[in-house]
Amino acid sequence: MLAGSLVLILAFVQVGSSQETSSAAATTTAAPAAAVAQAPEKYTLAEGTDVELQFAQDLSSSTSFEGDPVALTLVKDLKVGDVVVAKAGSSAYGVVTKAHKSGMMGKSGQLDIRLDYLKAGDNKIKLRETKGKESGGGIKGALSSPFGRVKHGKNVEINVGDPLHAYVAQDILLPPVS
Numbered sequence: 001m002l003a004g005s006l007v008l009i010l011a012f013v014q015v016g017s018s019q020e021t022s023s024a025a026a027t028t029t030a031a032p033a034a035a036v037a038q039a040p041e042k043y044t045l046a047e048g049t050d051v052e053l054q055f056a057q058d059l060s061s062s063t064s065f066e067g068d069p070v071a072l073t074l075v076k077d078l079k080v081g082d083v084v085v086a087k088a089g090s091s092a093y094g095v096v097t098k099a100h101k102s103g104m105m106g107k108s109g110q111l112d113i114r115l116d117y118l119k120a121g122d123n124k125i126k127l128r129e130t131k132g133k134e135s136g137g138g139i140k141g142a143l144s145s146p147f148g149r150v151k152h153g154k155n156v157e158i159n160v161g162d163p164l165h166a167y168v169a170q171d172i173l174l175p176p177v178s
Helices: 002-038 141-147
Strands: 043-045 050-055 069-074 078-080 083-086 091-100 110-120 123-128 163-168 172-174
Touching: 043 078, 043 083, 069 110, 083 110, 123 172
Parallel strands: none
Antiparallel strands: 043 172, 050 069, 050 163, 069 091, 078 083, 091 110, 110 123, 123 163
16 A cells, blocks of 8 residues: 555655646746837937937026036937937036136136036936047037127127037937837
8 A cells, every 4th residue: 555655645746746847837938028128229320320418507707616517408309210219408517627717818618518428218228529530529619609699808708598509428228218
């Protein structure tokens, strides 16, 4: 009788373990398919792509200091083909690298800004002020002249909404925004 019960127990163990193995295999094969379905497609935003920004704050060479943050806003959606990878209104950031008040004897004020990045979701898109790679990464006081506010003996004044044209500094893979 002992031999008969031992056979029955072994048979039960084999049936139970084969069911666990087949359910584990089903789980293993289903998981990669679900992971692939959830992975968003990414698109390459090319280096040199135009980026239209506007200042989100007033700046003046008389009140700014080296190291002050500079806030900007994306004016138009950034697209790769027809796919939007950064929505208008996204925040961009820079920093004041030099600020000098206007001086005596007609010396003009100076305000230099370095562009850093545009925030697109969890990604930071590095920016620069020239299309070519030879850029030093900063915006000199002379670049402020398109604002029409640089006059001999005056401070550099930049107002909220003043435009700034920038470029993507390097290729970056980005998911589409929803």
